[in-house]
Amino acid sequence: MRHDELEAEVRSALRADAARSEPAPDALRAIRSRVGVSRAPRRRGPFWAVAAAGLAAAATITAVVVVSNHGGGSSPTGPPAKTANVVLYFVDQTQPGAAGRIFPERHQVPVPSGAGARLAAVNEFLAGDAADPDYASGWPSGVTATAVTTAGGTTRLSLTGTADLTRANGLSREQAFAAQQALLYTAGAGRQFAVSYNAKPLIKLFGGLVGTYQVKSPWRDVRPYVQIIAPADGASVSSPVTATVSGNVFEGNVSWVLKDGRGKLLTRGYVTTASMSWRDASIDLGHLATGRYTLTAFAANPGHPADGGRYSYLVDSTFRVR
Amino acid sequence: MVERWDADEALTQLYHAHYASLVRMASLLVGHGGEAEELVQDAFVAMHRRWRRLAEPATGLAYVRQAVINRARSALRHRGVVDRNRPEVAPDIPSAEESAAANETRTAILTAIGNLPQRQREVLVLRYYLDLSESDIADALGIGPGSVKSHASRGLSAVRATLERSR
Numbered sequence: 001m002r003h004d005e006l007e008a009e010v011r012s013a014l015r016a017d018a019a020r021s022e023p024a025p026d027a028l029r030a031i032r033s034r035v036g037v038s039r040a041p042r043r044r045g046p047f048w049a050v051a052a053a054g055l056a057a058a059a060t061i062t063a064v065v066v067v068s069n070h071g072g073g074s075s076p077t078g079p080p081a082k083t084a085n086v087v088l089y090f091v092d093q094t095q096p097g098a099a100g101r102i103f104p105e106r107h108q109v110p111v112p113s114g115a116g117a118r119l120a121a122v123n124e125f126l127a128g129d130a131a132d133p134d135y136a137s138g139w140p141s142g143v144t145a146t147a148v149t150t151a152g153g154t155t156r157l158s159l160t161g162t163a164d165l166t167r168a169n170g171l172s173r174e175q176a177f178a179a180q181q182a183l184l185y186t187a188g189a190g191r192q193f194a195v196s197y198n199a200k201p202l203i204k205l206f207g208g209l210v211g212t213y214q215v216k217s218p219w220r221d222v223r224p225y226v227q228i229i230a231p232a233d234g235a236s237v238s239s240p241v242t243a244t245v246s247g248n249v250f251e252g253n254v255s256w257v258l259k260d261g262r263g264k265l266l267t268r269g270y271v272t273t274a275s276m277s278w279r280d281a282s283i284d285l286g287h288l289a290t291g292r293y294t295l296t297a298f299a300a301n302p303g304h305p306a307d308g309g310r311y312s313y314l315v316d317s318t319f320r321v322r
Numbered sequence: 323m324v325e326r327w328d329a330d331e332a333l334t335q336l337y338h339a340h341y342a343s344l345v346r347m348a349s350l351l352v353g354h355g356g357e358a359e360e361l362v363q364d365a366f367v368a369m370h371r372r373w374r375r376l377a378e379p380a381t382g383l384a385y386v387r388q389a390v391i392n393r394a395r396s397a398l399r400h401r402g403v404v405d406r407n408r409p410e411v412a413p414d415i416p417s418a419e420e421s422a423a424a425n426e427t428r429t430a431i432l433t434a435i436g437n438l439p440q441r442q443r444e445v446l447v448l449r450y451y452l453d454l455s456e457s458d459i460a461d462a463l464g465i466g467p468g469s470v471k472s473h474a475s476r477g478l479s480a481v482r483a484t485l486e487r488s489r
Contacts, residue, residue: 001482001485003478006478006481006482006485007450007478009427009428009431009485010431010435010446010450010478010481011450011451012428013427013428013431013432013435014350014432014435014446014447014450014451015451016428017349017350017428017432018346018347018349018350018451019346020349020354021345021346021349021354021358021359023341023342023345023346023359024359027337027341027345027359027363028333028334028337028338028341030363031333031337031363031366031367031370032333034363034367035329035330035333035367035370035371094375110399124399127395127396127399128464129392129393129395129396129399130392136464141441141465257374262329262330263328263329263330263370263371263373263374294371296374314375316371318371
């Protein structure tokens with residue numbers, strides 16, 4: 001069979017198979033009714049009830065929060081999987097000014113039999129499937145974790161794979177640092193890590209030397225410059241709503257925008273946080289009707305030059321008013 | 323001059339133009355059933371939410387595509403079973419219009435694609451079902467154009483080998 005004939009056969013087979021799926025006719029209505037929701041409802045478990053604890057607080061807790069049996073596997077026919085609610089840390093692929101910072105994201109991960117939740121969290125991280133496509137692990141594909149253990153103040157992390165981790169893989173120095181730190185923050189609460197790759201100590205990583213013991217940087221060195229502490233993404237709150245934004249930006253000015261579930265601009269403003277350090281600021285959003293809203297916060301004057309100077313460090317939170 | 327869409331308009335336009343093909347693409351990745359549709363809807367919801375940062379139809383479509391692929395991978399991982407990532411193969415029932423031989427070929431191809439490593443399968447689906455360019459596939463999968471070529475080449479070679487064995 002010639003190459004073009006093989007391609008034609010593959011194209012024909014895929015199209016015939018795909019044609020077996022007939023999308024529901026009322027899907028647009030279903031999407032519109034959910035607009036403003038950023039994650040699949042199935043990912044929301046009881047964990048979201050405590051989500052208001054805030055992202056900064058989440059950074060200080062271990063990756064494992066709750067292990068439960070909620071059938072978190074998405075296969076409708078598969079057996080209920082043991083799942084764990086974890087916090088993963090990702091790097092932002094889209095805003096150069098955010099390089100060097102890591103962004104917490106809550107995930108519900110399946111925990112295979114015999115494995116720990118931290119191992120499952122690390123593998124979810126290494127797979128790089130952030131709920132927000134702007135985020136990524138920064139690690140190349142084909143790397144998996146086989147063990148995470150903590151003893152004597154050191155967390156040992158065993159990785160295996162085929163990727164060459166000594167090369168920069170296109171990462172800038174700041175991005176490489178963030179990718180390393182994102183792994184360490186995802187792997188656990190300890191500060192010192194010994195990482196092996198294919199049973200050898202991982203001393204050189206992404207073009208730089210990291211040493212036998214890798215150290216988690218203080219949170220201030222990797223913390224996002226702008227964060228929405230409350231309402232947390234996915235939270236359900238009562239009206240009136242007061243938001244809390246944390247910022248460390250030029251002159252402390254953080255701009256914010258509130259939109260309803262259909263993306264309509266409701267109100268906007270700015271608050272003063274701090275520069276050279278972080279400070280929280282409150283935003284009184286007032287009385288809001290029941291429904292979904294998205295609050296976006298960013299540094300506006302000026303933004304990071306690498307982001308074109310318009311705005312940067314943009315983050316958002318979609319929440320529900322009961 | 324290009325008209326600027328707001329988030330609702332973008333959702334409506336991209337939905338009508340691409341929803342069905344994205345659901346079918348997702349079904350090739352995760353199998354037929356409600357799950358494919360659910361994860362495409364999730365991706366459209368996320369796109370709507372992010373519209374201010376996307377702003378352009380092409381960027382919005384690329385975002386949705388990438389979000390569907392990410393969610394498909396996540397869904398497969400959540401199944402946590404050995405054959406988690408194999409799409410169902412069409413039932414072996416020849417239609418009036420096609421010969422049994424053609425149907426056998428199709429079944430063999432789909433089985434071979436279902437047995438490919440995830441990345442190779444994704445590349446073949448994006449290339450031969452959605453007809454995406456190499457650069458669009460690279461963007462959607464977060465890999466380089468060279469990797470797209472090598473995954474496509476390896477995937478096709480595996481399909482060819484399966485076909486030759488089945489004859």
